[in-house]
Amino acid sequence: MIQVNDLNKWFGEFHVLKSLNLSVKRGERIVICGPSGSGKSTFIRCINHLEAHQRGQIEVDGVELNEDLKNIEAIRREVGMVFQHFNLFPHLSVLENCLLAPIWVRKTPRKEAIDTAMHYLERVRIPEQADKYPGQLSGGQQQRVAIARALCMQPKIMLFDEPTSALDPEMIKEVLDVMIELAGSGMTMLCVTHEMGFAKTVADRVIFMDGGEIVEEAPPSTFFSNPTQPRTQAFLKQIL
Ligand code: ADP
Ligand code: MG
Secondary structure, eight states, X not given: OEEEEEEEEEETTEEXXXXXXXXXXXXXXXXXXXXXXXXXXXXXXXXXXXXXXXXXXXXXXXXXOSXXXXXXXXXXXXXXXXXXXXXXXXXXXXXXXXXXXXXXXXXXXXXXXHHHHHHHHHHTTOGGGTTSOGGGSOHHHHHHHHHHHHHTTOOSEEEEESTTTTSXXXXXXXXXXXXXXXXXXXXXXXXXXXXXXXXXXXXXXXXXXXXXXXXEEXXXXXXXXXXXXXXXXXXXXXXX
């Protein structure tokens, strides 16, 4: 589903991503962790071209990401993204947030878009909030709306960028539970998170990034019990 070869990116002179390689199969769940500033967000933002890269290849479901707008649009249609700060439209109701892209981008008829939106709002267990505005919801509820909104486009891949980092502790579980259920449904997922319990339960592979490089990549069983790289060992000592 995702093939990344020799991905390099610079912000001006700053070499932020250094020759990253990654191959993700359909249905695989990958967790990316690493210290702040290591390039995790930049990496996953490159996959749906929220950031442009300068060297190397990214291919998503057989489509190469280059400057061709057709390809960029094709890839964005297949890739849903959930951010740390939810990024819901505050002036639209929960339901309207979920209808916007399907109606305006996908040209889905309104009636059908509503059915799909309600289906996903039920799946994230907040159908009763459909007519409220984001500001009336808790952080955990807003993040579940953001997940439902992304799912309404029926993506093949979901990218998560620290989806629980901005949440109060008591709300983290309700969001992780939704993500665990999504993983169980066979969704291909790339999650930047420091929720190591989630990584152990759900991830097929854990990737550790530091200084713009992929330092280590292993299944969670080996990653947590037998990390081979000193930088990984030091990081795990800090967070576990
Ligand atoms: P992480 O998500 O791992 O915390 P980021 O991908 O956000 O790391 O950032 C990696 C590095 O790139 C950091 O040093 C950050 O300051 C820098 N950076 C991120 N975005 C930009 C930008 N738009 N312009 C310049 N530098 C940036
Ligand atoms: Mg980040």
